[in-house]
Amino acid sequence: MKQTKIFLDGIMHVGDVITASSVIAVLKEHYPNSEIHYLVKDSLALPASMICGVDRVIPYTYQSGEGALDVLRIGRNLAKEGYDLGISLDPRERVTLMKWFARIPIRLSMERALGWELGWEKWLYTEDLSYKTPWDYKNHRMGESYQRLMRDYFGDESQEFIPPALVPSASKDLAAADALLAGCSARGPKVLFCVETTAKAKDWRSEKFAALGDWLVERYDASLIMTGIDSHRPKLDAIKSRMKHPESIIDTLGKTTFPALVALMRRADCAITLDTGTTHIAAAAGCPVLTIFTFNSPEIYQGCAEKTWAVSGHVPCSGKHVCIWPKNCPKNLCEESVTLSMVQDAVMEMLESL
Template structure:
């Protein structure tokens, strides 16, 4: 059991959408063990929306990079940020990113208890630390903080994305507009994009899958993706056979509106990307298509989800999933070799 009382806690995580969703079990555990505590979260302003409706967070402190690297404006921005967090007088600061700035900001916060990643001598900035080298899911990485604090972790560890009535109303109106979501037919989401193209299943296979889902299973399908996927949607529009059963939501939603639509889906087929974790957090089962990433670390969290990955290839996972122009000696076989047949079979097993 916990030995100390903390009345004001700051959690720092400047990473992407998926990483913020990964942090939701820890945030919930902190609130349940310290119900009196005021919990603040410092996050990158560009990814804030995915977590801003959390009932466990009392205040957000947004971090943004002002000016080019090593410029006077950048350092002025850092100074203002440090001044802001010192003013709050936190009892406990938690750094959920293996980042030198977070380690330094944590130390400069003035908090007596500071927990974070220990690597590259960053442990000197923390009072307690854990190693990021252990092979485990990122959710469990983060929950090491609870172990350090001797908290009760025999609680629900599931991811959580919260939406409100406005977003639910959007989803309802969006599906009514497209005459879907209220009949007996299942609604399957197909998420065709990812931040890095090397994580993407070929769009032609998504089209083939969509046609088979409509023809063989009689379901409705809804395509998701960001604005940069509009070119892929042109391919889908060109080759999809029954467009009356297809809904195009690519570039049409905010993050939480996307979550509301995912909540209405019976299942999501997706590349390794943020919407995959949003789907898990909203309670919709996932069939995830993985290539260069390690699904044991970054995959959908929970036994009810299915990961398809060509682990028989000796290069999988290569871990080189963040390079924008990633050169691959095997021509990205890890994604291209995933067949429509095996994805369709995984869908049928879960409907």
């Protein structure tokens, strides 16, 4: 049987790269003898390489407004690979032209997975995919919409959703996670936290996180695993200063590689995160995860796995499709609408399911 060589591209953030990869499960069903290459931003090459079903990662150094010659160069190099099928998960101008220069015979756009319409780029695709079955992307998680669009392309009526997953953790990464948890003496659940994002409008205040942490310690004898990067330390320090039980915190900020973070998620009992890539990493790692949403739609951006939960105040002016975006909004209703009691109720539901 001839091998089908497939090129995927998605110059997106890590959460999008993971959830959009849900198309791979369908591709493997219909092309069992396939080799899948995934072009992503160079900073996401390692996470992309850990997605189940990805055979090769092609790192791309993306500079907005620059690098036109690189597009031509990469396109010509891709032409040497002899791809049978090219799929754009986020069909921007650059990747559209790359596949055109690469002369990939079948070029598919998936822009409509989230309701968007292509401009001039659609003329450089052999097909701009659309849903052939009734489907409202506003009521489905992003990974489900990508997968449904892919199934519709094949005329596949299956209703099964196969969530994206990360490859099993290596023993050295599990050992690194165990070393970080070595000081954990609490008997209750190990709860992993992500308390800051690069978008301040997705924040939840330090005093709320502090109160949630104390409640978890007092009610469940929980250990609190704080993850993130070094720049998140001021936020963590602010949380600790407001807590009655800061000794229950296991500080891993800046101490994990990406594979070790995934292993840490697999050692944790559950995760509580803001609306950021950590949500999708945890879901793909198999860690039950609760996401606190401010202005984005939880129906779309909730983690793509069986055990995921979301909390949102559902402020009428929030949500991907009506929000004027936080930078244009003088209010703080999105964050204020998510109360401590709302999050506690969701955490109890999550812990009871374990």
